[in-house]
Amino acid sequence: MRILRSHRRPCPVRPPSRPSNPTRPTGPCRTKRTTRPWRRQGPATLVACATLVAASCAGRPATQQPVVVHTTAASGGAVAATTVDDPAQYVNPFVGTQSPTDDYGGGGMAGNTFPGAVAPLGMVQWSPDTVSRQPGGYVYDDNRIHGFSLTHISGAGCGDYDNVPFMPFLGSTPVASSTFSHTNESASPGTYSVTLDDGIRTDLAATPRSGIAQFSYPAGQQASLTVDAGTAANAATGSITLGSAQLSGYTDSGNFCNSGNHYRLYFTVAFDHPFSQASVSGGSLAQLSFDTTTSQTVTARVGLSFVSVAGAQANLQAEQGSDTFGQVQTATRASWDSMLSRIAVSGGSSTDTRTFYTALYHALQDPSVFSDVNGQYIGFDGQQHTVAAGHTQYADFSGWDIYRSQIQLLALLAPQQASDIGQSIVNQGQQDGYLDRWTLANTGTGVMVGDPMTIIASDLYAFGATGFDAQTLLQLAVTGAENDKERGDHEGYDAMGYVPASADSESASVTLEYASADFAISQLAQRLGNSTVWQEFLHRAQDWRNLLNSGTGYIGPRNTDHSFQAQDPTSSSGFAEGTSSQYTWLVPQNLQGLIATLGGDSAVSSRLDAFFGHLNAGTNAPYAYLGNEPSVATPWIYDYAGSPSRTQAVVRQALTTLFSDAPNGEPGNDDLGELSSWAVWAAVGLYPEVPGRSELAMASPLFPAITITRGNGVVINLNAPAAADNAPYVTGLTVNGAASEQPWLPESLISNGGTLQYALSSTASSWGSAAADAPPSFDVGPATPVTGQVTGLAGKCMDVLHSQTASGTPVQIWDCNGTAAQQWTLASDGSVQAFGSCLDVTQSGTADNTKVQLWTCNGTGAQQWWPRPDGSLLNPPSGRCLDLPNSDTTDGNQLQIYDCNGTGAQKWTVP
Known part of the structure; x- marks a missing residue:
């Protein structure tokens, strides 16, 4: 499946700036199986102005720039831990919303992310949707927003969610979309803001299961809003029930990648202004107007649930209560800072730091919360379930x-x-x-x-x-x-x-x-x-x-x-x-x-x-x-x-x-x-x-100092004083004070933590290149090869005909005589070898009675022989066992493969 791509615009002349209003977002930049669609995009051919744009977003020149970090004093000569203040400031949620130049099929060309408000692993992902479509809902090169929907999927190659878009407008006639400029747009973890060209400003913030919006309307004009339960990324239907200053309902949608999936999402919305006019058309589209004579900003609080409207209301109350927009915004940013600071980096350029924390931010959005605050959720069987207290059910697994x-x-x-x-x-x-x-x-x-x-x-x-x-x-x-x-x-x-x-x-x-x-x-x-x-x-x-x-x-x-x-x-x-x-x-x-x-x-x-x-x-x-x-x-x-x-x-x-x-x-x-x-x-x-x-x-490591603090308290420190973009080569390493030549780390580092001290250079070295230092692989043969006789019926031995070494030489049964023709090595790769060649099924055959031979080792399945508990040697691609034809122990009887039957003709004693 190929996704329609948007037209590319030139690099923006001016990047978005940080908003000055304290209630607005802060940050460095506004910044098949059933169907198996082909859904990928092309390479990131970076535009020439990217570095300048990113740097000017932060108001600094495009050079090495300071990153606010601290080190904690360490005792006993240990490497000091690195911490970072407010890592959310280095996140640009717009990364991944613009396309590079090439498309390799399906899924659009961009990262397909979205810039809107979301808490870590949050159910609510409240974000603008542009008229041009990408599966994330937002195309950076399109200046037309047609709604701010409550749910999104970050980065997928197919679209779904984008449920219940809110669209503010002026007057009594809804608009299909409104234009905007990136200079009037900003985003940071947990919040998003844009002032549309018609003068309406929208500010969004989110908790895991709820959201809050402020719609600020120009003075002297009718303030209106649509809420659409019948619109989503794919076909949707829904229902809305109106009150005097609130509404609730549900929406049905699905069909991700044309798979036919279905879900129902419930919502509730409470406004701080009563409706001056309100109507519902088609059962699912609410058109609302507000009297903003004394207060031009209309606040909407939203709760979501995949269980019920009551669940949505409970989620809203539990996660927002009477908190102001600013309080919600601050709390969610603190949640992001808590998660992002679990990897603290220091010493790199601001560009590298922003790239890093933006990537970490995008990596911590899914899977998303699916159960309500009371633990209830609808399972894959369509029934209501409840998770244990203190736990959460998650959804959306790519x-x-x-x-x-x-x-x-x-x-x-x-x-x-x-x-x-x-x-x-x-x-x-x-x-x-x-x-x-x-x-x-x-x-x-x-x-x-x-x-x-x-x-x-x-x-x-x-x-x-x-x-x-x-x-x-x-x-x-x-x-x-x-x-x-x-x-x-x-x-x-x-x-x-x-x-x-x-x-x-x-x-x-x-x-x-x-x-x-x-x-x-x-x-x-x-x-x-x-x-x-x-x-x-x-x-x-x-x-x-x-x-x-x-x-x-x-x-x-x-x-x-x-x-x-x-x-x-x-x-x-x-x-x-x-x-x-x-x-x-x-x-x-x-x-x-x-x-x-x-x-x-x-x-x-x-x-x-x-x-x-x-x-x-x-x-x-x-x-x-x-x-x-x-x-x-x-x-x-x-x-x-x-x-x-x-x-x-x-x-x-x-x-x-x-x-x-x-x-x-x-x-x-x-x-x-x-x-x-x-x-x-x-x-x-x-x-x-x-x-x-x-x-x-x-x-x-890209950064001179990195501290990973796991959620269970385990700490991993990486210290690389010479780290730089152009110094990727390791010339030396100590792990917990001991010199190491291994280009890999054991599982104990994850479970116990530790300290890594790197010597880095811009010149390649031979560090870690010895064969004995390679990372472990996992094969089926003995870790250390074992050599000896392979014996079968009547105590006779598996033997290479006339001790010949040419490929195609038959392998037979023969009186045991201690010669090299009867010395077989069980190798770590699952092969059985003699004279440096492998026991092989002729022409990779799989039929009963196919003969076996000696052949140059080639790593294929025809040379795999897996000992089984009953003493047989299984050849996996054929599903058959090494067999002595007719149980005939006459010297020279060439071995074969045959249906595994547990008889003595298939019992072998290996070294």
Whole structure:
């Protein structure tokens, strides 16, 4: 699906200024599964004036500028903690609302964010909607606002919400839209303000479940307002009931990405002026007028609920009471400061600081509060439920996107809220019978591919957000792996180790996503002490090998008969929003295995260098597409391939060229904070590379001092005195005072905290490049290879014919004789090797009686042999076992694969 894009305007001559009225916002700048639409945007081709605009927004020259920070005295030689005053002042909510120049298909070209008022993880997201549409509701280059709606989705490639727009106007005839200038507009965390060209000023502020607006009308004119329950991003209907100075009602909408989802949202609005005129047309459009002779500002208080009007009223009363607009504004800004200050940075330029805190702000908006203040919410079963006291149900999970780094960031900074998010996933799964990929309000949409909710839950648990029913989640994940709704086309994946091309047009990417989910399930199972599920799903997580075409060196779609489809590395055939060039790297759980299969460290580093020849090349290119999720983890692969200096260089280049603090400062759809979270991790210089794990791959910090204070009190300090935009290279590191050469950090840093001291340079070094220092990968064979005889029936040995080493040499049964032809190594990659070559199924066959042979090791599924508890050796892509034909122990009988049957012909004793 392609979204109509707006016309690009020249760079604004003058940026918005900070408002002087104390009641106005303050801040530095006003600043498919069912359907699987193609919904991405192009690269952030930064306009020349972006830096000047961003700098002048803050009233300073575009140079190094002071950032207000403090350090707390430390004892015993420890690095002092960094704190930051009012980090909300560095946020520009307009970032992501303007398009760069290229569009790579669907979702518009901008980050699709919105500039309006929202509290951290808030239900109310009250923001202007322009006539030109983007899924965030607001197009920076359009100067026409047609309403201020109460709910939004930040950064998605498809539109939904934008419910119940309020539109102020003069006189008795409603307007379709009103024009405005960015010079009369401002925004900062929790608040938004604009003066329209007709002279009406609108100020918005929000709490988690309520909002407050001030509509200030010119003197001497009729002050009017429409409230529309029948308008949203998609088709909507609704109902409004009027009182003398209040109204209430509901709106029905949905159909995110044409998925057919549905939700009902209730609202209540209390005005401080009685209606001088009021009417409702069509049952859903209220037209109101007010007598503003003595007071030109009309205040409206709004409560929202997905349960009932009574719930909306209770939410409004609990979260606002009689607070003034200024008090609501101040309290929400304080909430943002509390969240944003959990990563305090100092020493960088104002541009870098604004880019950083804006990204952190966008990464902390979703998932959003869904339950009322009394804990009630409508579940995925359509029934009313109540969460435990002190807890919250959350909604809006952009699963395919946020599992990569946003949810880990949220768990790192806010483990209590993240635990409730974990329980929200459990609740969704129990009520719906499966875990949908992309959920909105209380329904699934089936959008995108894979099984991401299981990854999200495992990520949460790994990062310490453990306060949810993880045992039930694990049960849901295991059963969901065989649920058609959760894992479409799972039958082929279960039987052959991959989704065949005939079953799904995006089969290769689906397979890779399932393998990542399987690994995450295995890790959660291991943490919960379930060794059976751990082992089973750890093995399933290696199914990526079944799509690795050793002839081309790319992962690609495969047919039911196990043949590979003809493949063009620049084609997206077989993949969701990417190419085989981009998806071949999507094996985060076993990068060492992938690197070995692709030729080793040197070959992979060179291949990555070519891949990063362009950083944001789109969906039909052999290069990186860092504005889209399948590519976001790739820069850290150098850490695994002995070239961490290249990770440091590429991450820094991407961060400083694809992201900025200007409205066009995002290189793709933000996808409910995923892309923004990438920028946060990149600036800190750490990244959660592996699903379901909390080890962190390393780049380098952008700021000289960073302090991460987790919501549970754990503190991580990063000190890098020489940090600068042009000094990304690590030349030395100490972790808690001990020198380290490892370009990664263990899980203990997340759980216990610690101090990192960096030496940085503008010149690359060999730090961290030793093979022994690479980050851990997770394969299925023994960590240390084991060598010895493989014996079967009658105590005879598996043997290489005549000790020949050529590819294609038969593997047979023979009297044990102690020769090298009978010395087999169980390797860590799941292969069984002799003479440096691998036990292989001839021509990757899968039929009964297919013979086995010795062949050059190529990392494919045809060379995977997984020991099972009954003593058999399973070849996963065929689903068959290593077998002695007819149980005949005659010397020279060539081995084969055959249906696993538990007979002695399939029992092998391995080293």
